[in-house]
Amino acid sequence: VKLPKDFSDILNDLKILKNAEEEAKKIVETADFEAEKTIRDAEEQAASVVSEIETEVRKAARDLREEADVNITSEVENLEKEFVQDVKEMKDRASEKMDEAVSYVINRVLEIEVQKRVS
Amino acid sequence: MEISSTEAIRKKIISDAEDKSKELIEQARKKAEEILNAAKKRAEEMKKTELDQVKKHVEDSSKQDIAEKKVGYHRRLQTFKSQIIDGVFDKAKEELQRYVNRPDYRETLKNLIIESAVALGGGKLSIRLNETDKKKMSRVTLKKLSAVINEKTSTTTEAVLDESTARTIGGAIVYAVNQQASTDNTLEARLERIKEDSKAELEAILFK
Numbered sequence: 069v070k071l072p073k074d075f076s077d078i079l080n081d082l083k084i085l086k087n088a089e090e091e092a093k094k095i096v097e098t099a100d101f102e103a104e105k106t107i108r109d110a111e112e113q114a115a116s117v118v119s120e121i122e123t124e125v126r127k128a129a130r131d132l133r134e135e136a137d138v139n140i141t142s143e144v145e146n147l148e149k150e151f152v153q154d155v156k157e158m159k160d161r162a163s164e165k166m167d168e169a170v171s172y173v174i175n176r177v178l179e180i181e182v183q184k185r186v187s
Numbered sequence: 188m189e190i191s192s193t194e195a196i197r198k199k200i201i202s203d204a205e206d207k208s209k210e211l212i213e214q215a216r217k218k219a220e221e222i223l224n225a226a227k228k229r230a231e232e233m234k235k236t237e238l239d240q241v242k243k244h245v246e247d248s249s250k251q252d253i254a255e256k257k258v259g260y261h262r263r264l265q266t267f268k269s270q271i272i273d274g275v276f277d278k279a280k281e282e283l284q285r286y287v288n289r290p291d292y293r294e295t296l297k298n299l300i301i302e303s304a305v306a307l308g309g310g311k312l313s314i315r316l317n318e319t320d321k322k323k324m325s326r327v328t329l330k331k332l333s334a335v336i337n338e339k340t341s342t343t344t345e346a347v348l349d350e351s352t353a354r355t356i357g358g359a360i361v362y363a364v365n366q367q368a369s370t371d372n373t374l375e376a377r378l379e380r381i382k383e384d385s386k387a388e389l390e391a392i393l394f395k
Contacts, residue, residue, distance in 0.1 A: 092204030099208030103215030110219030114226030121230035
């Protein structure tokens with residue numbers, strides 16, 4: 069290792085070191101800037117990921133509701149058909165049995181307790 | 188080759204700065220990765236939670252809609268059944284209106300009076316009839332009826348016609364004068380009583 073010989077050498081060395089310090093500072097600042105940018109980019113990307121998923125969820129939810137609506141409509145149509153059929157069968161059966169029902173009611177009306185004992 | 192101490196220090200400063208720079212960038216890269224992974228994880232969890240909620244809501248809502256429809260149809264079916272049963276009673280009433288003009292109704296009327304009178308326990312009785320039936324109830328008939336009631340209740344019975352006229356297609360309203368009690372044995376009243384307690388039997392005849 070050579071030692072500086074005179075004051076100008078010392079000044080020169082100090083200058084070199086000062087420049088090196090400045091260069092080092094720039095290197096760190098650049099790295100710092102790059103690091104911050106990396107984090108900012110990651111945060112933006114994260115927000116974008118969340119936003120994409122939110123959009124995906126909204127679409128999936130809409131699809132689910134639409135699918136459910138279709139299923140409900142179909143099930144309600146089937147129920148309506150069954151109901152119409154039930155009503156028809158009920159009315160047909162009641163119509164066939166109307167006379168029997170009327171006779172039952174008349175018999176009950178004329179089912180007089182004393183009448184049995186008297187007659 | 189010799190290196191001056193200044194050059195060595197300079198290189199060390201730069202080298203330290205570069206190391207620091209690499210460290211900063213590496214730390215940032217790791218943090219960025221963590222941020223992104225956390226966001227992905229959070230988003231996936233949010234997706235699962237929200238979709239589960241939507242699925243549950245849609246399922247519950249569908250079940251409720253269907254259940255409400257079924258209840259609605261059941262109510263409408265019950266209404267139709269009630270209407271049909273009302274129709275049976277309307278027809279029965281029409282039949283009874285024809286029946287009261289038949290000769291055998293006279294015997295039925297007597298028995299309706301006896302049934303009411305026995306329920307009241309005999310005694311002094313006032314019998315309210317419609318205009319047509321009043322004409323069928325002679326003093327002799329009333330005496331005979333009183334005798335039958337007397338025999339059945341073991342109570343001295345005197346049945347008389349009420350001055351008022353019953354608004355009915357047939358049957359009688361019998362008043363126990365001393366007890367301030369009465370029984371409504373008009374055909375309409377009997378129909379109403381039957382309507383109350385014969386729903387199950389009529390449903391069995393009509394709908395099963």
